[in-house]
Amino acid sequence: MSTDTDTDADLNEEEAREQLLDLAAQFYDQFADGSVPRMEIPTRTKSNIVFDEDEDVWVYGDRHSTRSANSVNGARKLLKATYTIEFLADQLAEDRSSTLRELYYLSESWEEERAQFNDQDESNQLIEDLEIVADVTREDFHMRPEESGATVMGPLYLREQTRRGEREIHCQKDVGEGGYQIPNDPDTIEFLDVDADFVLCVETGGMRDRLVENGFDEEYDVVVVHLKGQPARATRRLTKRLRDELDLPVVVFTDGDPWSYRIYGSVAYGSIKSAHLSEYLATPEAQFVGIRPQDIVDYDLPTDPLADSDINALESELDDPRFQDDFWTEQIELQLDIEKKAEQQALASRGLDFVTDTYLPERLEEMDVL
């Protein structure tokens, strides 16, 4: 049950380092020919993502933008890229790791001031650029996000390769109420045994705690994955592995507003910012449980009115290639029509057990998961 399918995602340090140095060599050669150093990066907007029929995920299309030294900004970006390459190559050589935020602060120590980052968005974006251009994932650069913190609770037995040795953990029996914390690089996990029927990804902490308190995971043999809002890569990667390697159906349970649909979108289709990693992160089979606008009507849930930004987001989703299907078109149009949104916790208006006793079983049966 290991990770032999993920060749490109499982480069060793030396290979990742080689790919980075190749990129530096490419810049070097461009200078040596007297041409202008540049790198080409796919345009990362929703207008440049296309559906990959083979993998069933959304990936970047053909449109590219060029970071070239022929402008002041381009020259600065390439200088920063060069310094970052050096930093990453050194980090890999030493088998260390660092967080994105550490990279940002670390740049402050570089003598060349023009190579320093202005803000963390800039360093994050550069790391994403390098992932794409060098064809190496961030995890392989040994770059971590600040906090993952997302957790798993359910009948799943696994082995984690930690820096302090191997740990074998059962995600119900060996953990507290908080559940098992997903590591930054979930590819260090090996699944040992599973006794679950499906995976339920939950957006909010409140709902996740409600499900655990009500013993939903035990009653229905569910692996409950807490997404913690927009899910981190590690959470999405683990979800995909649960689906691909353990053949578990995946369902996503979020609030009933446009931002939550995007959470589902990034789990199921891949996010726009990391579409270059869609094959590695997205779980196209993931299904959406709710809260659907339909549920707001059917269950007469307490609601908030849509804000202008909500309406804009919904309209933008109608144009989003990832949401171009009957289900989403119908639901989004319905929501625009009723002009209301609802949180997961709104189900509590029918009683604390309503979600576990009625709503989820009904919805999951409808979806053929139960």
Place this chain on the structure above:
Amino acid sequence: MTSFQSQLGEGGGSGATAEELAEGQRSISIAEFFEKNKQMLGFDSDAKALVTAVKEAVDNSLDATEEANILPDIYVEIEDRGDYYRLVVEDNGPGITKEQVPKVFGKLLYGSRFHAREQKRGQQGIGISASVLYAQLTSGKPAKITSKTETGDGARYFELTIDTDTNEPEIDVDEPATWERPHGTRIELEMEANMRARRQLRDYVKYTAVVNPHARIEFHEPADSFKFERATDELPPETEEIRPHPHGVELGTLLKMLDATDSYSTSGFLQEEFTRVGAKTADGVCDRFRDRQFGRELTWRPPRSTDGGALEAHRNGGGEAAVTPAVREAVANKSAEATTGFADRVADALADRDELAHATVVEVVDEVADGIADDHGETFGETVRKKAVAAAWGEVTDGRAADCYELVDGATTTRKDDAAVEGLATRLAERFADRDDDRGRLTREELRASVDRAADATEEYDDATFGDTARENVTDAFWERARTVPDELPSVSAVADDRDAAARLLEAMRATDILSPPTGCLAPISEELVEAGLRKEYDADFYAAATRDAEVHGGDPFVVEAGIAYGGDVDGDGDVDVLRFANRVPLVYQRGACATVDVVKDINWRNYGLDQPGGSGIPTDPAVLMIHVASTNVPFTSESKDAVANVPEIEREIELALREAARELKSYLNKRRSLEKRRRKQNVIADILPEMAEKLSEVTDRESLDVDDSLARIMNNVLVERTVDGSTIELSVHNYDDTGVAGEVTEIVTADPGDHDEATVVEMDGEWFLKWSPEVAAGETATLRYEIDGDAEFDVSVEGIEAERLTIDA
């Protein structure tokens, strides 16, 4: 104030001598007038008096030297003598003859300028003598004049005062003197003055230097000294004197011209004294003068003789026209045969004409009477003729009412009630009949008055309305049908004595279409020299100049020039300086009243890349704007000649000249801004790329990199590279820009490259200079190759390509 110094070179030929020139000059006695009106002439304060005196003296010196084809060398000194200031102005002009001195410096309004049309600095001939007078009135001291001509008689020294009652200069001292200058004139004045107008004085002298790049000027004042060197040895072209244009004279000038001319007839006077007036134009003016002087004679349709049969239908009141019997009746004591013949012929001759004025009838009767006299041997004397004319004219005017109806009807709109037309026509006919002058003579004004009265009466009694337009149309219809009389015009001397007649002549001149005056009489500074003048006195980054074509306002041709100096050491605090010039004379007072400044304020300078707070007014930038108006008669706002008057034609040309120069400034500024941007970009990128290259060689562990090629490509630059391969040297000129370039590449090499086909080779002190002029199209590379023996040192330089766009890697 021209032509008061003698010509250099004895018997030299074409130039007039000082004596000859003197004949063209006339004196006008206004010394006393001046004493009471100092301010009008620029002597309103002690401070300004000094500026005016310097200005008049220097203008004078410049004119005198230029007229004698001498490059001006002028010395100005102001000395504080406690009670008074002493002003000395010296020039290297041709000097002045003994006879001329008192007249030139002592008599107000002495000088031909007042009459001639020529572009000269002093235009009214009042300046220098006014300064003499002012000095005399304030200090009581005479003017001290030293002059030396090249005749070899040495210098003479004069002291001069003016008798303000008689306007007569008096020479108190006249003695030989010694003076080191070979020729020239020096005037020394003592006057009440102060240096409060120091800035204006300095401006005046400095601006004079700007606008007279051929002059050398030295200026000493109590606090400081300045020297302005020559920028060119080229004298301004000599101006041609032209006679005044009929549209450009005032009544006073006309009266003086009438008084002074040798012509007897008005026509001769016009052709003789004015430009663009030939016989035909003179006739046109004379006819208009006659119309104003004598009025025209109204004309009427001829009456038809009885045997002519067909009476015109509209002649409703007259019954049978009976010229023949009437004339026969009027003739007494002649044979019946001659009488009848005479009457018949007169009737026939009148019937042949379309329209008859009284003068026509007189003409016809005279002609027929002469003919009859020949045929019948009977003399038709004065009395008979008069009676015959009266009789015939009586018959002609009999049909007047019908003619009036026809004219009024034709001149009014068809909507006019027929009764009203009839009423007006009848009343007009009555008015004409009632006139004392039965010849039907009237001026246009009288005609209009008649029409007005008839129309008023018609409005009152016939309940009709005749508006102003209708009345004017009716007046026109009659005026056009009226005939200019053949009377003899008064002689020129008669007109000269009759102010009203002269005014009528002037009106006639203005009413006649006359060709614009010739413009050859103007001497603009020229674009090159405007720029040279600015360059000389302002250390700027950019200069532009524009000289417009000559235009005409009133009867005077004029040319406007503009110049701009921008950036560099030009003072950048506050508003730009506006340098104003009229006929090469700087204007330093009354800036706010000057048309030039008004025009500057109205231009939107932001369009041309200058700062202009609020989008109007004087722009604020380190710049100097220069405006020069050259004309045979620059219109000033006052006699002190400090500000150009707001004449629309001149303002328009000033604007066009400024805009022309400003367009050049704009493209310069645009280019400069884009080069600045390029330089900034280049600086940043040129800083970053070597850092990046260094880091890359570190990371990849390879040898260090040269980034110049990449840099040149990024900058769309032109890159010049040298490669040495044994004895073959190659210079590659890569043009990475998207436009072609042409530059001059000079390689200095310490070994002999031999002869070369494409490059010129010059050897100097063991160094060989190879010079190519390659043209390299966008994206192309030119290769310049040569061979040497052995080792050498190289040094390449490139000209004709901006430094910002050039990378030399050699």
